[in-house]
Amino acid sequence: xxxxxxxxxxxxxxxxxxxxxxxxxxxxxxxxxxxxxxxxxxxxxxxxxxxxxxxxxxxxxxxxxxxxxxxxxxxxxxxxxxxxxxxxxxxxxxxxxxxxxxxxxxxxxxxxxxxxxxxxxxxxxxxxxxxxxxxxxxxxxxxxxxxxxxxxxxxxxxxxxxxxxxxxxxxxxxxxxxxxxxxxxxxxxxxxxxxxxxxxxxxxxxxxxxxxxxxxxxxxxxxxxxxxxxxxxxxxxxxxxxxxxxxxxxxxxxxxxxxxxxxxxxxxxxxxxxxxxxxxxxxxxxxxxxxxxxxxxxxxxxxxxxxxxxxxxxxxxxxxxxxxxxxxxxxxxxxxxxxxxxxxxxxxxxxxxxxxxxxxxxxxxxxxxxxxxxxxxxx
Numbered sequence: 001x002x003x004x005x006x007x008x009x010x011x012x013x014x015x016x017x018x019x020x021x022x023x024x025x026x027x028x029x030x031x032x033x034x035x036x037x038x039x040x041x042x043x044x045x046x047x048x049x050x051x052x053x054x055x056x057x058x059x060x061x062x063x064x065x066x067x068x069x070x071x072x073x074x075x076x077x078x079x080x081x082x083x084x085x086x087x088x089x090x091x092x093x094x095x096x097x098x099x100x101x102x103x104x105x106x107x108x109x110x111x112x113x114x115x116x117x118x119x120x121x122x123x124x125x126x127x128x129x130x131x132x133x134x135x136x137x138x139x140x141x142x143x144x145x146x147x148x149x150x151x152x153x154x155x156x157x158x159x160x161x162x163x164x165x166x167x168x169x170x171x172x173x174x175x176x177x178x179x180x181x182x183x184x185x186x187x188x189x190x191x192x193x194x195x196x197x198x199x200x201x202x203x204x205x206x207x208x209x210x211x212x213x214x215x216x217x218x219x220x221x222x223x224x225x226x227x228x229x230x231x232x233x234x235x236x237x238x239x240x241x242x243x244x245x246x247x248x249x250x251x252x253x254x255x256x257x258x259x260x261x262x263x264x265x266x267x268x269x270x271x272x273x274x275x276x277x278x279x280x281x282x283x284x285x286x287x288x289x290x291x292x293x294x295x296x297x298x299x300x301x302x303x304x305x306x307x308x309x310x311x312x313x314x315x316x317x318x319x320x321x322x323x324x325x326x327x328x329x330x331x332x333x334x335x336x337x338x339x340x341x342x343x344x345x346x347x348x349x350x351x352x353x354x355x356x357x358x359x360x361x362x363x364x365x366x367x368x369x370x371x372x373x374x375x376x377x378x379x
Contacts, residue, residue, distance in 0.1 A: 002027070002028060002029055002030040003028060003029050003030070003090035003091055003268075004029075004030050004032045004088070004089050004090045004091075005018075005022065005029050005030065005031050005032060005033075005089065005090065005091050005092075005093070006032055006033040006089040006091070006092040006093070006108060006111070006112065007019070007031065007033065007034055007035065007092075007093045007095070008033075008035050008056070008092065008093065008094045008095060008096050008101065008104050008105070008108060009035065009036070009037075009093075009094070009095035009096035009097065009101065009118075009119070010034040010035060010036055010043065010046055010095075011036035011037065011039040011042045011043050011046070012095055012096070012097055012199060013198055013199050013260075014093065014095035014118040014144070014260065014264070015036075015093065015095045017260050017261055017264055018093050018095070018264055018268075019031075019046060019050065020261070021261055021264060021265050021268065022050070023049070023050075028269075029268075031050040031051075031052050032052055032053050032054065032087070032089060033052055033053065033054040033055070033056055033089070034046055034047055034050065034052045034054075034055055034056070035055065035056035035057060035096070035104070036057065037059050037096070037100075038059060038061075038062070040059075040062045040065055040066060043055070043057070043066070044066075044069050047069070047073070047075060048073075051075075052075060053075070053076055054075065054076045054077075054078055054084070055069075055070055055075055055076070055077055055078070056078050056079070056081060056104070057077065057078075057079060058079040058080070063079070080107075081104055081107035081108050081111070082107055084111050087111055088111055088112070088113060089108075089111055089112045089113065090113050090114065091112070091113070091114050091115075091116065091268060092108050092109075092111075092112040092114070092115045092116070093115075093116045093118070093144075093264075094108065094115055094116065094117045094118065094119050094122065095118045095119060096119055096122075097119065097121070097199065097201065098119075098121050098323060099121045099122070099125055099319070099320065099323075099367075099371055101119040101121060101122045102119075102121065102122045102125055102126045102367065103364075105117065105119060105122045105126075105130060106126065106129055106130060106133055106364070109130070109133040109134060109137055109139045110133070110137050112137075112139050113139060113140065114139065114140040114141075114142065115134075115139055115140070115141055115142075116142050116143075116144045116264070116267045116268070117130075117141065117142075117143055117144065118143075118144045118145060120145070120214055120215070120218050120319070121319055121323070123143075123218050123221060123222065124214065124217055124218055124221065124315045124316065124318075124319045125315070125316045125319060125320075125367050125370075125371070126364065126367055127221040127222070128312070128361070129364055129367075142267045143218075143222055144260075144263050144264050144267050145215065145218075145263070146241045146256075146258075146260065146262075146263050147168050147169070147215050147219070147241050147242050148215070148218060148219055148222060148242075149241070149263035149266075149267065150241040150242035150253075150254035150263075151166060151219060151222075151223060151242045151244065152222075152223075153254060153271070154242060154244045154252045154253070154254055155223065155244055158246075160223070160224065160225060161247075162246050162247050162248065163225065163229065163244060163245070163246060163247070164229075164245045164246055164247045165229055165230070165231055165244075165245040166219065166223075166225070166229055166230050166231070166242060166243070166244050166245070167230075167231045167232070167233050167242065167243040167244075167245070168212055168215055168216060168219065168230060168231070168232055168233075168242060169233055169234075169235035169238070169240055169241055169242065169243070169290075170206070170209055170211070170212045170232055170233070170234055170235065170293065171193070171194065171195050171206065171234070171235065171236055171237075171238045172209075172234045172236055172291075172293075173190075173193065173194075173206045173207035173208070173209070174189065174190065174192050174193055174194055174207055175189075175207060175297075176234065176236060177236070182297070182336055182337050183335045183336065183337045184335075184336075185207075185335075185336040185337075187200075187204075187329060187330045187332065190203065190204045190207045190208075190329070190336055191203040191204060191207075193206055193207075194236075195237075195238040195258045200330055201323070201326050201327070201330075204326045204329060204330065204336075204339070205322070205326065207336070208298060208300055208336065208339055208340055209232070209293060209298040209300050209301060210300045210322055210326075210339065210340065212232045212301075213232075213300055213301065213303055213304055213318070214318070214319065214322070216230045216232065216304060217315050217318070217319075221315075227304065227310055232293055232301065233290050233291065233292065233293070234290065234291040234292070234293050235288070235289065235290050235291075236289060237287070237288055237289065238258040239255055239256070239257065239258065239288060240253050240254070240255050240288060240290075241254055241255075241256065242254055298340075299340045299341065299344065300339075300340040300343070300344075302344060303318060303343070303344065303347065306347055306348070308353055308356060309347050309352075309356065311356065311360075312360070312361040313355075313356050313359050313360060313361055313366075313370050314347075314356055316361070316367060316370040316371060316374065317347065317352065317355075317356075317370060317373075317374050318343070318347070320370075320371050320374035320375065321343055321346055321347075321374050321377065321378065322339070322343055324374070324375065324378050325338070325339045325342055325343060325378070326339060328378075346377055346378075351377070352377070355373060359373075
């Protein structure tokens with residue numbers, strides 16, 4: 001029997017990669033629900049190819065166009081996942097970018113046997129609420145970012161007390177090892193990642209190592225380990241995605257080609273996926289190098305030392321402020337180096353320290369309260 005698939009964010013990089021895998025394995029999967037945002041033409045093209053039962057869409061500006069398409073093609077249009085009734089997805093892929101992915105992720109868990117989450121913002125801003133839903137509806141969770149997928153597999157069935165450190169690897173981005181004035185970097189240069197094909201925002205995060213800080217926070221939440229258990233190292237080849245050091249002196253690492261198809265496909269197939277098209281890539285003459293990050297080039301690393309910010313509310317502020325600053329850089333309103341410097345200045349301000357002292361995340365509404373406060377700091 002084919003597994004029924006729901007993809008939230010089918011027009012983004014993770015969604016498109018997932019659909020590539022599904023199109024090559026049609027005998028195993030049926031696409032039941034697709035969703036997108038501003039790339040309406042791509043969403044319609046995907047729907048024509050995969051013929052889902054539902055399209056979930058709530059972007060006001062293009063809603064009419066999607067509704068007309070759905071009516072003409074006998075596809076059920078929904079703008080609220082809670083309107084789903086008696087349906088159960090075997091697998092949901094949650095890949096809506098930004099905090100916009102949080103509520104859809106929370107809503108879809110009820111209808112999912114297994115959920116694969118690629119949305120960092122949902123986890124950072126609302127992990128405690130996601131975890132409650134996972135437990136309530138007995139939904140299995142797998143993280144599909146390459147680093148967290150690797151950690152997930154390396155420590156599965158391990159005693160957390162046996163873990164000494166977890167090392168998250170970073171490529172160093174497009175400017176690592178280059179003599180370049182970072183304040184003069186252009187958006188097109190920053191998104192030109194040497195190893196991965198990613199969206200613009202995450203590519204900028206990779207270029208200044210902000211993505212690793214966010215991934216450390218994400219991993220700390222997912223695996224219920226303190227921040228100080230994690231380290232960041234530069235690994236330009238992007239072949240080792242995580243290393244786990246155990247208290248007994250042994251270390252484990254997970255190695256795979258820098259292609260998101262690997263973690264996504266193995267998560268879809270519960271690690272039984274066989275990729276016959278990939279050659280054996282572990283050659284004896286392939287160099288694997290590791291370096292400590294230069295804090296002068298990557299000042300964002302300093303944030304991990306700000307103890308006053310390392311709580312649920314602080315994590316939301318870090319995520320939202322960075323998201324806004326990256327967009328400002330992509331719009332050429334600030335310099336590349338301004339992202340980390342402005343973020344550090346704001347996080348160290350008295351206003352933020354007072355807010356963190358007096359505000360805790362107890363309800364989902366508190367997440368959006370913190371989100372709005374973050375936005376107000378950059379208005």
